[in-house]
């Protein structure tokens with residue numbers, strides 16, 4: 001399973017990219033708004049940092065305007081993926097864009113039925129929201145498993161992005177359930193490095209090394 005970072009913050013993207021662990025970025029209107037910057041400029045800057053898919057979301061409610069927005073966003077860089085919400089108008093736009101060879105990521109997926117529709121409309125990626133489902137007592141991990149099984153059974157090439165990730169356990173669960181990608185916030189990526197035995201191990205190695213030098 002590949003890892004993307006779920007943020008529009010350039011400093012976070014640069015740092016995670018330097019770690020060598022991510023190969024794509026997802027943004028959404030809330031993440032872009034948090035940065036308080038011009039949308040297209042942020043997307044361009046992200047594509048300059050990461051050499052992989054960068055999801056940029058349209059905000060129009062109707063297919064015609066979604067496609068118009070998508071065509072502009074896809075001019076920014078060849079790696080821009082158009083993120084489109086899981087609605088009838090959204091899938092109409094996905095289908096039109098896929099005919100033109102423009103990659104799409106269908107977002108706000110909360111059921112296997114929605115994921116199947118997204119795939120059939122021609123989405124390159126589908127993003128089930130694990131954390132938001134778990135928040136309401138539903139089974140986010142189970143949904144990833146169900147979608148992965150259906151896609152495998154029917155030879156569907158749409159890649160599953162486990163989204164709305166809240167902690168490292170969500171990431172490893174997504175990997176076990178068969179997601180192709182997890183898009184992970186910077187704070188969660190940082191937590192994935194941590195284990196008390198690693199820290200204790202380094203401290204002990206250093207202690208032994210220094211006492212050997214002192215002999």
Ligand code: E4P
Nearest residue numbers: 006026027028132163164165
């Ligand atoms: C997915 O691409 C979304 O940007 C994201 O994962 C939403 O997560 P949230 O539920 O933490 O807002």
